[in-house]
Amino acid sequence: MTSTAIRFADARTMPWLGGGGITHELARHPAEGDFGWRLSVAEVQQDGAFSRLDGVDRVIVLCSTGRMVLQTPDVIELQRFSPYSFDGGTEVSCAVPDGPTRDFNVMTRRGRYVADVATVVGDGARIEVPTGAQVFAFCMDGAVTCGAELSTFDLAQLDEPTTVDARKGAAAVITIREC
Numbered sequence: 001m002t003s004t005a006i007r008f009a010d011a012r013t014m015p016w017l018g019g020g021g022i023t024h025e026l027a028r029h030p031a032e033g034d035f036g037w038r039l040s041v042a043e044v045q046q047d048g049a050f051s052r053l054d055g056v057d058r059v060i061v062l063c064s065t066g067r068m069v070l071q072t073p074d075v076i077e078l079q080r081f082s083p084y085s086f087d088g089g090t091e092v093s094c095a096v097p098d099g100p101t102r103d104f105n106v107m108t109r110r111g112r113y114v115a116d117v118a119t120v121v122g123d124g125a126r127i128e129v130p131t132g133a134q135v136f137a138f139c140m141d142g143a144v145t146c147g148a149e150l151s152t153f154d155l156a157q158l159d160e161p162t163t164v165d166a167r168k169g170a171a172a173v174i175t176i177r178e179c
Helices: none
Strands: 003-006 012-015 021-029 037-044 056-062 069-071 075-077 084-087 093-095 101-109 113-121 124-127 133-145 149-151 155-158 162-178
Touching: 021 133, 021 155, 056 113, 101 113, 101 162
Parallel strands: none
Antiparallel strands: 003 155, 012 021, 021 037, 037 101, 056 084, 056 101, 069 075, 069 093, 113 162, 124 162, 133 149, 133 155, 133 162
């Protein structure tokens, strides 16, 4: 089975423009300029506002055990390993009442790409790779196998049908399609 691993240690790391956190960019398309889609891990170090990204659809998955509460104006307490989707152009503030957290982010440029995010926790799931789609497995915690051995925050691009085995951890499976 074919998969290409992208190690968290090799991620491109950058501080947030407004402070308060760090982004570790694992994959993006295209590689330079404005992204069509982007996969990253964020370290949220303190309460604050998310950057507004007009025209971008976002999915966030809390990976750490601390709490993360979003105000959108609704109040949403994120559940660990449960994807939450929202419009990147929405004003969102974030509170981390238990201290710093880490989350996984999927961002797609609306009208160009769409992403589906599913989670696999403590089990194996057979993942089909649809024609014309890019499919990734992300290790949210522990260890995951998917043709590659992934540790926490590693990512793999899957090129053919694969079983994502998360019996020793938790995984997110991301499918990105052009519109």
